[in-house]
Amino acid sequence: FMNTLDENQRERLKGEISRNEHSVYCGELFAKYPEHFPVWVFLEMIPFGRLVSFYGFCANRYCDSDMEKEYYMLMACKEIRNAAAHSSCILNNLHPETAEHEISREIMSEIAKMKEISKSQRIKRMSNERMRQIITLLYTHKKIVTSAGVHQKSKKLMHAFDERMMRNIAYYQSNDLVRKTFAFLHRVMTTGSDAINVGLHEKTIRRFIRAVRTAWLYFFISKEKVVPKSKDFQGVFLGIRAEVFLLGNKLQ
DSSP states (O other), X not given: OGGGSOHHHHHHHHHHHHTTTTOTTTHHHHHHSSSOOOHHHHHHHSOHHHHHHHHHHHHHHTTOHHHHHHHHHHHHHHHHHHHXXXXXXXXXXXXXXXXXXXXXXXXXXXXXXXXXXXXXXHHXXXXXXXXHHHHHXXXXXXXXXOOHHHHHHHHHHHHHHHHHHHHTGGGGTTOHHHHXXXXXXXXXXXXXXXXXHHHHHHHHHHHHHHHHHHHHHHHHHHHTTOOOOHHHHHHHHHHHHHHHHHHHHHTO
């Protein structure tokens, strides 16, 4: 990763790492690994923006298309995270066709599952760069974070934000741009999690069906007096048990 950086970027990265020398949290790690440190220590000491860059490097190195898609999502998350951290005015331009980057097809397909949002609304609102970043942040959080407790906490915070946003919506009756953008964001936040969960459930159910089909195939083979190898049967059994476990967790 270091070798892919130019001289200025390399020096900047060294500066980011050296700031941990006297850190209460990472000072001991810096002292233990002054020059050559394992990747987990590297991740502890770099800022979020550098973490995103490193993720993009790994996606490119291992030719992982899924990681590459997530990298571009994380880039959008980084932009809005920085704006929020510096108390920037996020909703100061809601005009359509201001998106600076291509809109993720994966995210657009998830929004398409929301019956309350028409195709024209979806395309128009997501063509705004700020909306693209906000919706990408919500989707990426839902996709990457696996903790059910964190999701419940995030849902409460999101509902609180939604209530505050819609509290005085009557003030904007004469401003179609603000009113319609708020309405779009409201629909995504109130129905989006359900749509994404449906997608996850469908994938899990399809996986479960494949496992059941495999089990039925082995049953059929055994009826024909062709006994599979014990290792093969054990692998299928463990696979089915894992699929049932995953299905139960997803549908809880």
